[in-house]
Amino acid sequence: MNNLTNNDFELITQLLDGELSSEQAAEVTKMIESSPEMQAEMDRLSEISNAIREDDEEFVPPKKAKDNVFLALGIPLAVSAPSLTSMSSEIANLISIGAAFTASLLTFTMFYSLNDVDSSNVASNSNVPIVSSYEKAKDNNIIIEDEPIALEVVEDLSNSTNNSPIISPSNSIANRTTGYNNSVNTSSSSANANNDLSLNNNTVAIERTNNVSDNSSIIENINENKTPNTIDKRDLVSAWEANIITSRKTGIQTNNSIFLEGNALTSNGLTYTRDYLTIIRTKATSNNLNSGQFDISFLTNYFATDVRGIISAGLSWYDQNSNPDLRSPVFVGGGIEYTPTFTSLLANGYFDSFINGQLFLGSNPSYKMEVGISTTLGGVTNFPIVIGYTRNYVRDYQFIRQELNDGLFIGTEISF
Amino acid sequence: MGSKLDKYSDPELFELVQSQGKLADSAFSELYDRHSPRVFAYCRRFLGNKEEAQDVLQEAFIRLYKSSNSDREMTNVPAFILTIARNLCVNSQKKKKPLVSYEDYMFVRDNNNDDNELLDLIKMAMETLPEEYKEVFILREYEGLSYQDIADITETSLNNVKVRIYRAKQKIKDILEPYLVDLNKHEKDE
Numbered sequence: 001m002n003n004l005t006n007n008d009f010e011l012i013t014q015l016l017d018g019e020l021s022s023e024q025a026a027e028v029t030k031m032i033e034s035s036p037e038m039q040a041e042m043d044r045l046s047e048i049s050n051a052i053r054e055d056d057e058e059f060v061p062p063k064k065a066k067d068n069v070f071l072a073l074g075i076p077l078a079v080s081a082p083s084l085t086s087m088s089s090e091i092a093n094l095i096s097i098g099a100a101f102t103a104s105l106l107t108f109t110m111f112y113s114l115n116d117v118d119s120s121n122v123a124s125n126s127n128v129p130i131v132s133s134y135e136k137a138k139d140n141n142i143i144i145e146d147e148p149i150a151l152e153v154v155e156d157l158s159n160s161t162n163n164s165p166i167i168s169p170s171n172s173i174a175n176r177t178t179g180y181n182n183s184v185n186t187s188s189s190s191a192n193a194n195n196d197l198s199l200n201n202n203t204v205a206i207e208r209t210n211n212v213s214d215n216s217s218i219i220e221n222i223n224e225n226k227t228p229n230t231i232d233k234r235d236l237v238s239a240w241e242a243n244i245i246t247s248r249k250t251g252i253q254t255n256n257s258i259f260l261e262g263n264a265l266t267s268n269g270l271t272y273t274r275d276y277l278t279i280i281r282t283k284a285t286s287n288n289l290n291s292g293q294f295d296i297s298f299l300t301n302y303f304a305t306d307v308r309g310i311i312s313a314g315l316s317w318y319d320q321n322s323n324p325d326l327r328s329p330v331f332v333g334g335g336i337e338y339t340p341t342f343t344s345l346l347a348n349g350y351f352d353s354f355i356n357g358q359l360f361l362g363s364n365p366s367y368k369m370e371v372g373i374s375t376t377l378g379g380v381t382n383f384p385i386v387i388g389y390t391r392n393y394v395r396d397y398q399f400i401r402q403e404l405n406d407g408l409f410i411g412t413e414i415s416f
Numbered sequence: 417m418g419s420k421l422d423k424y425s426d427p428e429l430f431e432l433v434q435s436q437g438k439l440a441d442s443a444f445s446e447l448y449d450r451h452s453p454r455v456f457a458y459c460r461r462f463l464g465n466k467e468e469a470q471d472v473l474q475e476a477f478i479r480l481y482k483s484s485n486s487d488r489e490m491t492n493v494p495a496f497i498l499t500i501a502r503n504l505c506v507n508s509q510k511k512k513k514p515l516v517s518y519e520d521y522m523f524v525r526d527n528n529n530d531d532n533e534l535l536d537l538i539k540m541a542m543e544t545l546p547e548e549y550k551e552v553f554i555l556r557e558y559e560g561l562s563y564q565d566i567a568d569i570t571e572t573s574l575n576n577v578k579v580r581i582y583r584a585k586q587k588i589k590d591i592l593e594p595y596l597v598d599l600n601k602h603e604k605d606e
Contacts, residue, residue: 006582013582017556019563044589044596051534052557059457065470066448069477075441399496399568403488 004037012042016049281374283411285390293368293390293409295356297337316358316368354388366394374413386411421446426493433484444484448477451494454559455501461554462505464543472508476501498559499569502551509547534595541591549584556581 011028014020020028032038070077283293295316337356352374360366372388391406421429421442429450432443455476459469479500480493490496542550548570555566567577589596 009586010578010582013585014578017563017581019578044593045585047534047596048538048585048588048592049557051538055535055558057535059453059460059469061452061456061473062470065456065474066445066452069448069474069481070445072474072478073481075444399490399492399499401489401491403486405486 004035004041008035008038009041012038012045016042016045279413279415281386281411281413283386283388283390283409285405285409286407293411297356299337316360352384360394366392368392370409372409383412383414386413426450427490430484430490430493433481434487444481447480447493451497452477454494455497458498458554458559459501459505461539461542461558462502462551463508468508472501472504475504495561495565495569498555502555502569506547506551534592537592537595538588541588544591545584545587549580549587552577552580553584553588 008031011020011024012032015025015028015032032042067077279295279297279299281293281295281297283295285293293316336358337354354370354372354374356368356370356372358368360368368390370388370390372386372390374384374386376382376384387410388408389406390409391404393402393404394400395402421432421439424432424443424446426447429443429447432439433447434440452473456469456473459472459476460466463469463472476497480497483496542553545553551570552566555561555569556563561569563574563577563581566581567574570577572580
């Protein structure tokens, strides 16, 4: 019977395939010479290989296959004719320029229109993330004079356990009003109010008004333990033009989730939030729609020295070579994402801008750089839209020495 | 028309296609003429179906052309096309119903003369191989690729390729064993 081991078979196979080094080949040849069984095995395998080598069956691709390919690509069948492909690339360029222009216009429009927020618009928009805070009132130069002003309480403080002063001490009316804190009926708070604040933040919205008679009537209401007229807290945003700190959310968010959230802290006299947010961002690029990207970022400003800065680290899987349908065209990398909120430039809460750079593990010096913004268009959309520019460079991947893809991208993100 | 382009290497032709210049289409045509027979043969052997093989061939070259839009530097065009074709074949095989058309059946049977008897048996034995063994066997025996190239194309390790090729050959040899023994006897008798 056959006493050959699997290893013997493997060595014979590799010898016949020319996959052994010269030293190994010499060694195996000696073994075969001394073993009739190995010789017989080699003969059988050689017979099969020789038969295949003599297979002169021709596989001529049908003529129409080439025509079909050229037709599908828009190349004239007589290739000496002027190329249509150059025309298609011009169209592609036009589309790219158009996309870039549209994105710029959109950004410009959003920036200027949303910076001048009309309070009625904001009030009607239930998607705007708003939390007011005491520090914010100070930071935004709201001067409360010693004039009769109305105090309106929006938040449902009924569950609040913290009774610390919540109104600027420089406001005499406010000082007077604090005496009524416990008697104010706040049950008429807006349905959109952030109830989390009642648990964590001592938040009262203040609005200036010149209508003295209205003020007195409200004070009367307070004295009579009546519910004062209230306005939605979000109406006050335009008056503040504040750097909005979003409220804490739980669970996966597809709306109003583009901002960090959490407790307001003060550093060097400036207010900021310290928190974290996990974002899954998916994008399609303009130059190669097959080249989708998928990022997971963990954003936090915990270590940021810039009070408005947010740092994130994340992973990215992006399909660099899906066009030729390679089997596993996925790169995994890690990197840093810096998310400046451009306090002075975009002094509202409708944008979250990011700059992201990643190096790809196992494929250096491959990298990805991207800049973009995430916005819900001030709450118009029910999900954040991510727009930006990306540049991906991959080197030494299989048969490709290097590949560079860059272009605009658009996508969305969820956060939790 | 393509006589001048005959002298160009594959990477040079691919660069011409990328340049989108006057010679781009001719260069692509040259690449097609140069590699389509091999790719078609591979697809035909892999899929065993002429129509499917043609579909895959067309799609592979369309993708090759589209891949020239990116700023990539190609080092091994044949392996690149073969990789595309191979992936398309694998995808196609997954969707394929386990049916053999009359024409494909006859494709094997028509060649059934004495000279090709062993080849026909090899083809039939090949059909019994698991897909991962079959593809490495075709790439090695019919395409003559090195183990490393096969590993690159199939995106698996070199050791895996070694094992798969060895097992594929063993299996085919086991199936053909009675025939080979018989054949040897006849040769000795003669």
